[in-house]
Amino acid sequence: MTSRTKRNDAELPALGFAPAEVAFRRVLEIDRTDLTALSNLGILLAKEGKLKEAVALLKEAFDRNQDIPSLGKNLARVQCIAGDEAAAHSTLTTALIYSPGVDDVRELLTTLRKCSPAGAK
Numbered sequence: 111m112t113s114r115t116k117r118n119d120a121e122l123p124a125l126g127f128a129p130a131e132v133a134f135r136r137v138l139e140i141d142r143t144d145l146t147a148l149s150n151l152g153i154l155l156a157k158e159g160k161l162k163e164a165v166a167l168l169k170e171a172f173d174r175n176q177d178i179p180s181l182g183k184n185l186a187r188v189q190c191i192a193g194d195e196a197a198a199h200s201t202l203t204t205a206l207i208y209s210p211g212v213d214d215v216r217e218l219l220t221t222l223r224k225c226s227p228a229g230a231k
Contacts, residue, residue, distance in 0.1 A: 127154050145171050145181070153184060161192040172201065177208040179215050186218065190225035198222050 134151035152167035168185040182205030189198040
């Protein structure tokens, strides 16, 4: 590892999520349909506490691809953290319609019955 790499690695915690946020936003400027960028930016923003924008991005990703259970699970978790139990329940119910055999979605639906930041983990 070079001294430059060591220095850059040491600076990463101080930078937080800013570089990743900028990168995902650039990808979305080029291709608004990029599911990876939509989902990852949504998750990143949720971790930063920007729940309204996070929900909007994750919902956009899930609405386009309701057959991808992980998109529904991520959206429901953030909706729950944001305090929208009804939306989280609806999201997971929709995910089960498209992927009825996914047990962890069913389990999450049970876990998120009472939304709270602790219950959404």
